[in-house]
Amino acid sequence: MDGIAWEALLLSLRVGLTSTLLCLPFAVGAAWLLSRTRLPGKALLDGIVHAPLVLPPVVIGYLLLITLGTRAPLGAWLKANFGIQLIFTTEGVVVAAAVMSFPLMVRAIRLSLDAVDQGLELAARTLGASRLDVLFTITLPLMLPGILSGSMMAFAASLGEFGATITFASNIEGETRTLPLAIYTATQTPDGDAIALRLVGLSMLLAVSAITLSEWLHRRTQRWLGRS
Amino acid sequence: MIELHFRKKLGALDFAVDVSLPSRGVTALFGRSGAGKSSLINAVAGILAPDHGRIAVDQRVFFDSQARVNLPIEKRGIGYVFQDARLFPHLDVAANLRYGLRRARGPVRTDWDSVIGVLGLSHLLTRRPHLLSGGEKQRVALGRALLSQPSLLLMDEPLASLDAPRKAEVLPYIERLAGEFGLPVLYVSHSIEEVTRLADHLVIVAEGRTVASGELADVMARPEHSTLIGRHEAGSVLECTVAQHNDDYALTTLHFADGQLRVPRVDLDPGSAVRVRIQTRDVTLALSRPMDVSIMNKLPGRVVGITPEDGPYAEVVVDLGSSTLRSLVTRESCDRLGLQPGTPVWALVKSVALDGRGISKRQSAAKAASPLRAVAD
Numbered sequence: 001m002d003g004i005a006w007e008a009l010l011l012s013l014r015v016g017l018t019s020t021l022l023c024l025p026f027a028v029g030a031a032w033l034l035s036r037t038r039l040p041g042k043a044l045l046d047g048i049v050h051a052p053l054v055l056p057p058v059v060i061g062y063l064l065l066i067t068l069g070t071r072a073p074l075g076a077w078l079k080a081n082f083g084i085q086l087i088f089t090t091e092g093v094v095v096a097a098a099v100m101s102f103p104l105m106v107r108a109i110r111l112s113l114d115a116v117d118q119g120l121e122l123a124a125r126t127l128g129a130s131r132l133d134v135l136f137t138i139t140l141p142l143m144l145p146g147i148l149s150g151s152m153m154a155f156a157a158s159l160g161e162f163g164a165t166i167t168f169a170s171n172i173e174g175e176t177r178t179l180p181l182a183i184y185t186a187t188q189t190p191d192g193d194a195i196a197l198r199l200v201g202l203s204m205l206l207a208v209s210a211i212t213l214s215e216w217l218h219r220r221t222q223r224w225l226g227r228s
Numbered sequence: 229m230i231e232l233h234f235r236k237k238l239g240a241l242d243f244a245v246d247v248s249l250p251s252r253g254v255t256a257l258f259g260r261s262g263a264g265k266s267s268l269i270n271a272v273a274g275i276l277a278p279d280h281g282r283i284a285v286d287q288r289v290f291f292d293s294q295a296r297v298n299l300p301i302e303k304r305g306i307g308y309v310f311q312d313a314r315l316f317p318h319l320d321v322a323a324n325l326r327y328g329l330r331r332a333r334g335p336v337r338t339d340w341d342s343v344i345g346v347l348g349l350s351h352l353l354t355r356r357p358h359l360l361s362g363g364e365k366q367r368v369a370l371g372r373a374l375l376s377q378p379s380l381l382l383m384d385e386p387l388a389s390l391d392a393p394r395k396a397e398v399l400p401y402i403e404r405l406a407g408e409f410g411l412p413v414l415y416v417s418h419s420i421e422e423v424t425r426l427a428d429h430l431v432i433v434a435e436g437r438t439v440a441s442g443e444l445a446d447v448m449a450r451p452e453h454s455t456l457i458g459r460h461e462a463g464s465v466l467e468c469t470v471a472q473h474n475d476d477y478a479l480t481t482l483h484f485a486d487g488q489l490r491v492p493r494v495d496l497d498p499g500s501a502v503r504v505r506i507q508t509r510d511v512t513l514a515l516s517r518p519m520d521v522s523i524m525n526k527l528p529g530r531v532v533g534i535t536p537e538d539g540p541y542a543e544v545v546v547d548l549g550s551s552t553l554r555s556l557v558t559r560e561s562c563d564r565l566g567l568q569p570g571t572p573v574w575a576l577v578k579s580v581a582l583d584g585r586g587i588s589k590r591q592s593a594a595k596a597a598s599p600l601r602a603v604a605d
Contacts, residue, residue, distance in 0.1 A: 119314050125301040126308035127376045128331030141318045225317045226358025
């Protein structure tokens with residue numbers, strides 16, 4: 001495999017992994033709010049969480065740019081206090097991928113939380129477990145099928161993120177040029193067709209593997225819980 | 229004492245519970261479905277918070293609206309066996325059993341080995357819950373609740389979702405519980421058969437209210453609760469002790485306060501306490517002692533009450549001295565024999581009618597039954 005493909009692949013994997021791990025605690029929290037609470041603004045929260053699924057990715061990228069760009073207040077604050085710059089950096093790609101794949105993860109985790117029998121949680125409390133204890137020993141383990149498959153889906157979606165990334169983090173080789181951006185660049189280059197095709201093949205292989213693994217994990221964990 | 233004094237508005241039901249229960253032995257909460265039995269023990273467990281009132285068990289206050297006390301579920305020290313066993317599907321049987329044990333506060337009173345032994349769980353320990361039968365699941369749930377070292381055990385129709393053979397499998401285990409572990413039990417049921425086998429104390433719940441509470445035989449003897457209990461099926465309850473066996477005829481003689489009963493052989497040692505349930509339809513009445521009939525149990529008594537019904541039947545209550553027996557006869561017979569309060573009668577009970585299902589061994593009741601036995605002696 002040539003250098004360009006290798007570099008793009010490694011960057012994509014790194015971005016996918018980081019953004020998935022970054023999303024996970026927030027996705028569990030959002031799923032909890034949506035499934036278990038009766039917040040007054042729940043419909044609004046639901047809408048915000050799911051917006052990236054239906055908005056054009058370029059809109060998300062632009063919104064990120066005007067909130068987290070170096071001249072935007074939040075972006076300037078991050079840079080001044082933590083030295084974190086998001087535009088034109090890999091960290092920016094991670095943020096764009098995280099925002100775009102967040103709804104997929106929340107959906108899967110929320111479904112698995114809805115499926116947790118709250119009677120089991122009550123039973124655990126009668127056995128002396130506090131609410132927090134129940135969360136870690138009963139609820140989260142029972143949500144495992146959704147957490148695993150949701151993470152795999154989010155990972156796969158992160159690998160393919162294009163619109164928000166190129167708008168927010170730009171297209172810089174070795175820094176923000178993930179697989180899809182490398183494919184786009186190749187198609188814009190004269191005689192780039194061969195490279196583009198190789199990258200497309202790589203992309204498809206990754207996506208299909210991730211989805212297959214996600215399905216398999218889901219089935220395995222469901223069977224482990226005796227739900228087959 | 230288990231003190232339940234609270235009010236709670238819950239949908240169409242307006243709970244007004246005002247009852248004190250003994251904190252020993254098995255107390256059955258009996259009533260139709262929808263009467264509010266489960267909500268009542270959920271209030272004890274802390275799953276349901278009353279609007280106001282007070283719930284306390286042996287001076288430990290669980291809930292007191294005036295003192296603003298509402299102990300969280302996990303701090304109440306109760307064991308709860310649900311109708312559906314609610315075993316944790318991601319843990320094997322041993323880990324399910326350990327869940328409560330590891331979180332138990334205070335000294336271990338019910339230890340691992342005796343719980344596993346009494347409930348016969350040793351061969352199930354490595355299994356996953358979804359591979360257990362309904363009866364096995366319920367036994368594991370029982371063991372799990374016991375091992376959490378509760379000071380009170382709540383059971384919400386633990387047999388209701390099991391078929392008859394599974395019921396028969398689990399019931400003896402529950403019978404042994406109160407005796408073996410000396411634990412007070414609140415047992416919710418709509419089956420009078422279960423109640424008469426298990427309970428020492430009976431509470432009748434109807435429309436969110438506790439309409440009767442007292443010793444099982446006393447509550448069942450009161451005619452005003454007839455429609456609530458569905459007495460035709462229930463009948464009368466007699467506390468007896470095994471006197472002797474007749475091996476030639478495979479019969480057993482039981483003594484009770486007002487005489488003796490001869491029943492098909494029960495495999496218990498002489499001196500064992502048993503409770504006999506006699507259904508109303510199995511009691512025949514005669515004005516004189518009949519000699520040439522096959523019926524073996526002939527008990528002299530006096531009619532104390534007659535409740536005629538709309539249909540062909542009348543229920544006659546016969547006072548045997550210190551216990552009562554109920555008999556379901558036709559209204560026509562009632563009139564023909566001229567039965568009325570005060571009439572001396574003989575109550576006749578076929579031995580054949582007193583089969584194993586109506587006779588249950590009493591363990592926890594050994595002490596409770598002693599005053600009765602003193603009368604018999």
